[in-house]
Amino acid sequence: MSSDAPVGARPPAGRTFFGHPRALSTLFLTEMWERFSFYGMRAILVLYLTATVADGGLGVGESTANAVYGTYNAMVYLMALPGGWVADRLLGARRSVLWGGVVIAAGHYVMAVPTGWSVFAGMALIVLGTGLLKPNISTMVGDLYERDSPRRDAGFSIFYMGINLGAFIAPLITGFLGEKINWHLGFGAAAVGMTFGVAQYVLGRRNLGDAGARPADPLLGADRRRALTRAGAVTAVLLVVLLGLLLTGWFTVNTVVNLLTAVTVLVTVGYFARILTDREISGTERRRMKAYVWLFVFAAAFWLIYDQAGSVLNIFAAERTDRNVAGFTFPASWLQSVNPILIIIGAPLAAWLWLRLGHRVSTPTKFAVGLVLNGLSFVLMAAAAQAAVGGDLVSPWWLVAVYAIQVAGELSLSPVGLSATTKLAPVKYASQMLGLWFLATAVGDAIGGQVARLAQNWSQSAYFLTFGLASVLLGVAAVMFTRQIRGLMAGIH
Incomplete structure (x- = not known):
């Protein structure tokens, strides 16, 4: 994912945000609310999984809950790779961030449904949405500045404050609601936070100019069709694997966690091997x-x-x-x-x-x-x-x-x-x-x-x-x- 803005990608002139382009405020708040939703849900996830059914939890053992938590975090960061590719080659950073935010919000709303299955379905959606949003919103921040602008690092520092501000506030709200009132109400608060983020992102899009509006290296014609065909094939293989696990009775939380752990390690090894052997x-x-x-x-x-x-x-x-x-x-x-x-x-x-x-x-x-x-x-x-x-x-x-x-x-x-x-x-x-x-x-x-x-x-x-x-x-x-x-x-x- 390139962090260098294409020609003409600067936002329109006008009011500033702490001396920086006004668009930074839009991206700052989007990231703040995304991190609010992410860290708010994460703060109560293991506590919900391990809480007894009588206390509104799932009654999962600590070892399984810890493994689910670790694997969930891993998938969030692993999906940054395909998420960056989608932005660079298909959608552009701006639309990737928008659709990522929508999918994340949907995931949190699903987790707010008071049923046992909702937490896992919701986490799957959050993983997909975060993969689209997380790497590409940082790219858009870079697009607001010239490559050698002395304000570039300062802009990222302000953006970084948004990340930690959201992460600080979130557990205070979702933790109280989840632990003191109802777990799914805590998950619902995370959903509302991401909804705020998406709404202000849409309302503030006029500040963005052309930043992130187009893919950096778009796939066209036959190349695009070939890429989409491969993506469809990979999706089909994954669905077949899941179906096979269901039919054989192996579709358990521990099986999925172990499989995703192995995938994470293998993808990493393959990535390094590809680079190191490239002539x-x-x-x-x-x-x-x-x-x-x-x-x-x-x-x-x-x-x-x-x-x-x-x-x-x-x-x-x-x-x-x-x-x-x-x-x-x-x-x-x-x-x-x-x-x-x-x-x-x-x-x-x-x-x-x-x-x-x-x-x-x-x-x-x-x-x-x-x-x-x-x-x-x-x-x-x-x-x-x-x-x-x-x-x-x-x-x-x-x-x-x-x-x-x-x-x-x-x-x-x-x-x-x-x-x-x-x-x-x-x-x-x-x-x-x-x-x-x-x-x-x-x-x-x-x-x-x-x-x-x-x-x-x-x-x-x-x-x-x-x-x-x-x-x-x-x-x-x-x-x-x-x-x-x-x-x-x-x-x-």
Whole structure:
């Protein structure tokens, strides 16, 4: 997906948004409401799955619920690849974002239906819609600026605030409605949020000018028909597989989760194999991609732990923390708002720190710092779990401290990784590398969902300590191999 605007793609002149094109406000609010719906639903998903039927939940075991959660997150990021392709070759970013928002809203409305099947059907729709919206709205933000505009980075920073603002507000609303009143009412609140996002996107389209109006590299004629035929064939194969699972009695939650996990890993391996064996990329580009493989593995390992905040740590918050304040027991999902508010506070500080350090700290070293901090957060969780042995409730400040350490790790790895992705990309694959970066999260979440199954069978302190120390050791190994990885990066810092 190209983030460079085509000629004439600038929005019309007129009123501004904090000194930026007025269109940024439209995209800012669309993303804010999309993240509101995503994080609002995610904050209560595992709690709903594991709640007893008497309490309005599905009564699913913790191991299965954690795996479903991880796989759902993985699919959201995996679908960024075909979603970007659809925008680039068929619909254009603007229509992709619109249809993505409509499908996401439909998914949340389906989840609001108080039946057992609705949650899974709704998640499938949300995955498809997010794949269309998430990568392409970022492309449209890039379309608002000239390639070398000094305001471009500032515009993305404002847009990034929208992401975290939505993620901060959402659990406070959906968590209260879901946990205190009715789970499906919480899912319905997420649906209303996405509806607001779609409505203001449609009303604000006059601000967008030609940004994202046309596909960057459209398929025409026979090529278009061939692509649609292949897409139809793939869809047919998937339907046949699902039908086969139904007829054989293998269509279970665990079967689907395991199948999607395998698909995520295989797609990733195939993608890297395709790039590394491409004879059209230069030797230097191939070396840099080999370095990127290591960074990708580090990032996947990071997200494997980090994204358990909504599953294993969320269950810990519900069952093992004392959330009573002045006679009011606040919802466990409210703690899901800690990460985004800390990111809002910490992102400017991290940007200032990396600017001051310059090239004295390399990209692999920053990744290593992220892994070590992530691991230390789980070591601290092991102490919290040990304090809760015997049924004692611990202070929620344990989790706040854990999330603070994880956010410091995220700010060391996530924005740095995004920057490294653009710098290490072969010219031929430059527009696809953002999708490849999303795959790191997909792989981490998919495998993390399977790993999280162990949390139900192991003691919690052993679980957190094992994977916390593993992340720390991987971070130490990353430091040891920094010199070799920097050599493969061929002059890229």
